[in-house]
Amino acid sequence: MNFYDRHVLPYLIDIACGLPMVQRQRRQLVPQAQGRVLEVGMGTGRNLPFYDRSRITRLVGVDPALQMHRLAQKRSREAGLAVELMGLSAEQLPTADASFDTVVCTYTLCSIPDAVQALREMRRVLVPGGKLLFCEHGRAPDESVRRWQDRLQPLWGPLAGGCHLGSDIPGLLDAAGFAATKKSAYLSGPRPMSFHYWGEAQAA
Numbered sequence: 001m002n003f004y005d006r007h008v009l010p011y012l013i014d015i016a017c018g019l020p021m022v023q024r025q026r027r028q029l030v031p032q033a034q035g036r037v038l039e040v041g042m043g044t045g046r047n048l049p050f051y052d053r054s055r056i057t058r059l060v061g062v063d064p065a066l067q068m069h070r071l072a073q074k075r076s077r078e079a080g081l082a083v084e085l086m087g088l089s090a091e092q093l094p095t096a097d098a099s100f101d102t103v104v105c106t107y108t109l110c111s112i113p114d115a116v117q118a119l120r121e122m123r124r125v126l127v128p129g130g131k132l133l134f135c136e137h138g139r140a141p142d143e144s145v146r147r148w149q150d151r152l153q154p155l156w157g158p159l160a161g162g163c164h165l166g167s168d169i170p171g172l173l174d175a176a177g178f179a180a181t182k183k184s185a186y187l188s189g190p191r192p193m194s195f196h197y198w199g200e201a202q203a204a
Contacts, residue, residue: 009161010068013046016157017107023188025198026106027048032133032200038062040090040122041108045072048079056081063150064089065095065161090118094178098127106135109172111162123203132178135198140191141184144199148192169197179204 015018023046030050035057039047051059059081066087076083086094086097091114106185114116122132140146149165151174158166171178182199 010044010047010071013068013161014046014071015095017046018188020192021189022046022107025187025196029054029106029133029135030104032131033102033104036060036099037102037104038095038100038125039104040095040118040123041105041112042068042072043083043108044084045079046069047104047106048072048075048081051079051081053079055079057084058084060095061086062085062086062090062093066138082138089113090121090155093121093125095125097124097176098130100125101127101130101132103132104134105132107137109134109136109169110138110164110165111160111168113162115167115172116175120173120180123177126203129202132201133199134169134180134182134201135196136167136169137165137193137196138167139166140186140195142191145195152192165192171200177204178202 026047027050030047031052033051034055037056037059039061042063061083065085069085090112103126112118133141146166153165157163178201180199180201182197184197187196
């Protein structure tokens with residue numbers, strides 16, 4: 001891992017993930033989590049202040065970027081919420097089938113190498129009737145914006161930790177066997193980076 005990825009990227013991602021419109025998305029989604037909760041792509045712990053502690057019995061956070069765990073641990077202490085952190089990617093979760101009531105996944109699918117496999121793992125570890133709560137930026141509906149997403153990707157990806165601007169979020173959910181109730185819209189910001197999908201999904 002080079003100097004940029006170890007020392008610069010975590011703080012740039014933390015700043016981007018703390019922008020006001022992103023925080024508003026977290027605020028409306030994360031409090032719905034309940035019971036045994038798995039957060040995929042915990043990163044620097046930006047979701048932690050928004051969990052309703054009275055509804056959570058266990059919180060496990062998964063993220064391969066170990067350099068981000070220190071900030072996540074700091075935010076867990078500030079939130080008064082115990083978190084079990086695992087330093088791994090989500091394509092192979094070391095947890096039993098049907099072991100979580102809720103999976104939370106925000107601003108994560110864009111940078112997982114095999115997002116469909118990761119989503120299949122999320123579906124596997126959810127109890128019957130359990131929910132995946134998601135919020136992701138992704139492929140825009142407008143052709144002119146999609147062209148810009150494609151043009152920017154070769155530069156954007158390495159600078160943003162492997163993030164893909166044009167991820168087909170509905171397609172990924174479908175391919176992994178989820179049925180989603182979702183909303184989508186442009187949020188404030190540059191249009192190639194600001195088209196969002198959010199909602200909840202259950203095993204189809």
